Amino acid sequence: MSSGARYGEADYWDKRYSEATTSFDWYFNYHSVVTDLLAKYDRKDIKILNIGCGNSTFAEFLVRDGYKDVTNVDISPVVIKKMEEQYHEMLPTVKWITMDTRQLSFESESFDVVFDKGTLDAILCGSNSFVNAKKMNSEVSRVLKPGGTYLVMTYGDPESRILHFEDPAFDWIVTAKEVKSSDEDRKEASIYHCYFMEKN
Numbered sequence: 029m030s031s032g033a034r035y036g037e038a039d040y041w042d043k044r045y046s047e048a049t050t051s052f053d054w055y056f057n058y059h060s061v062v063t064d065l066l067a068k069y070d071r072k073d074i075k076i077l078n079i080g081c082g083n084s085t086f087a088e089f090l091v092r093d094g095y096k097d098v099t100n101v102d103i104s105p106v107v108i109k110k111m112e113e114q115y116h117e118m119l120p121t122v123k124w125i126t127m128d129t130r131q132l133s134f135e136s137e138s139f140d141v142v143f144d145k146g147t148l149d150a151i152l153c154g155s156n157s158f159v160n161a162k163k164m165n166s167e168v169s170r171v172l173k174p175g176g177t178y179l180v181m182t183y184g185d186p187e188s189r190i191l192h193f194e195d196p197a198f199d200w201i202v203t204a205k206e207v208k209s210s211d212e213d214r215k216e217a218s219i220y221h222c223y224f225m226e227k228n
């Protein structure tokens with residue numbers, strides 16, 4: 029089995045994070061696609077959920093921008109423990125919870141914004157990919173407040189991703205946008221895709 033096919037499995041991620049010594053952001057670092065979305069809310073006390081957070085630096089930048097109510101979940105207990113240890117003093121309002129995004133234990137309609145960068149992609153690489161993607165999106169739809177936004181950042185083009193969001197089971201207005209990763213620390217700029225799902 030190639031490692032790509034194992035991206036949907038918790039033990040793959042546990043092993044990978046056990047060996048990780050630094051933070052790493054898939055695709056691109058904290059980006060204007062996020063800050064532009066958040067700027068539409070004219071308050072900083074919105075509730076943000078980051079699903080499949082890994083050891084990304086997003087939480088640090090969100091707090092630096094004034095958003096303190098940030099909850100991060102990941103299926104890997106190893107990365108959640110590491111992030112909690114790394115950040116509990118620096119980011120005391122930020123929560124780190126081991127949780128499967130296909131079965132979120134949050135109340136319905138409890139978040140203003142949900143972010144995903146790379147987790148739907150990981151799930152789509154695993155077995156039962158479409159069933160698991162639907163479970164994940166159903167859970168996000170449930171925990172999102174009406175008027176809230178689910179932002180998916182992915183390498184997947186509209187042909188491969190829109191069908192997961194335009195599912196009639198979800199009452200979402202879907203918008204797609206291409207973004208460039210042009211961070212100085214990346215060797216080359218690459219094109220990624222962002223999908224904004226606004227819940228009716």
Ligand SMILES: C[S@@+](CC[C@H](N)C(=O)[O-])C[C@H]1O[C@@H](n2cnc3c(N)ncnc32)[C@H](O)[C@@H]1O
Binds near residue numbers: 035053054083102
């Ligand atoms: C490609 S990495 C992206 C990490 C991070 N979001 C980033 O942008 O760097 C995918 C992440 O999804 C997590 N993951 C995979 N399946 C998951 C699931 N069912 N529930 C929660 N997290 C999951 C993995 O542990 C991993 O941290």
